[in-house]
Amino acid sequence: GIQVEQSPPDLILQEGANSTLRCNFSDSVNNLQWFHQNPWGQLINLFYIPSGTKQNGRLSATTVATERYSLLYISSSQTTDSGVYFCAVEDTGTASKLTFGTGTRLQVTL
């Protein structure tokens, strides 16, 4: 099946700093989503982005499908950004089945 790798596994930032999270995947994809899992375990949709670039406030994401990677940018980080960020992909042969990466754990400190 498709492989999804995220880096870095852990990240500690001071409030106000910027960061880039990376997601590499091993095959063509129909669907790529970024999620934020908050400390209570809820997975919150950030972006649906199988290709191209999207922005939502301080967050933006870019997926280069031909090179099989996606980037999540967090600017001016806040303590509420802490949690685990997951990339999940659905490959072209498995309708609706998402494969998740192992996540990037982000801690934003004061």
Next chain:
Amino acid sequence: DVKVTQSSRYLVKRTGEKVFLECVQDMDHENMFWYRQDPGLGLRLIYFSYDVKMKEKGDIPEGYSVSREKKERFSLILESASTNQTSMYLCASSRFYEQYFGPGTRLTVT
């Protein structure tokens, strides 16, 4: 706003008990999913359903069954709970590609 709800946030059951986890979505989505999340293993798909009374095995279906009698409701059943089924269980729904998750049920089997 899409809303996916799960019947319990925390559940404690004994080994050998039959356990029902309920998931309800209010957006008329065709697709529903059950995942479990474990430290170091990430999110793994247990079962999914494309329509009422339809079900497909995911990556780790052993020890679980599911029921979808109504479009909005997808139940996960542990026929005889075991300690290795202690985990966080997450339900999701989608119409096309973008999946939306419920708050999760943290199940402990003692």
